[in-house]
Amino acid sequence: MSWYWRLEDPTGAVMDPAEVGVEVPQADNQGDAESWLGENWRGLLERGVATVTLFDGDRRVYGPMGLAPA
8 A cells, every 4th residue: 555644734624735845755654654754744844734644545544643742
């Protein structure tokens, strides 16, 4: 399957990555997808992304998960 993150604004609405100036890659596995998020969450937060949800194909794995530090 293909692992990817769905970006969401503070209201939970889905955000188009192109509209916020990022490219969200599709990964071959969960670890690669999570590594990408670990490297990019601050930039996503600066662009207005509030939460993300991880998918494996059409299956939601987990989320929404907030990006703001606790």
